[in-house]
Amino acid sequence: MRQSARATLTALTLTCSALTLSLPAQAAAPAGNAPSCVTVWQTTGTITKTGYARNDCGETLNLKIVWAHGADGQCDTVNPGQTISEKVPRGVRTFDGASTC
Numbered sequence: 455m456r457q458s459a460r461a462t463l464t465a466l467t468l469t470c471s472a473l474t475l476s477l478p479a480q481a482a483a484p485a486g487n488a489p490s491c492v493t494v495w496q497t498t499g500t501i502t503k504t505g506y507a508r509n510d511c512g513e514t515l516n517l518k519i520v521w522a523h524g525a526d527g528q529c530d531t532v533n534p535g536q537t538i539s540e541k542v543p544r545g546v547r548t549f550d551g552a553s554t555c
Contacts, residue, residue: 486551507552522548529555
């Protein structure tokens with residue numbers, strides 16, 4: 455292999471490796487049973503973490519935030535476009551999404 459082709463291939467390999475290393479890890483799918491039109495996410499602070507569920511469906515739903523290793527959130531009536539949230543202490547509790555109730 456000629457020197458310039460080898461250098462180009464090496465640079466391309468290093469660039470691809472760097473891009474692969476910088477991709478974010480895929481999060482596990484939430485375990486709740488809410489319909490797929492409900493968007494769920496969590497934020498984690500220093501002392502607490504908060505689970506969120508936004509109703510992106512075309513109808514009003516009854517939803518609750520679901521946590522592993524502890525009690526779930528209360529059942530709330532959620533209109534289309536509305537978001538509910540629940541804050542818990544950091545620790546063994548794991549955010550499992552949202553469920554209908």
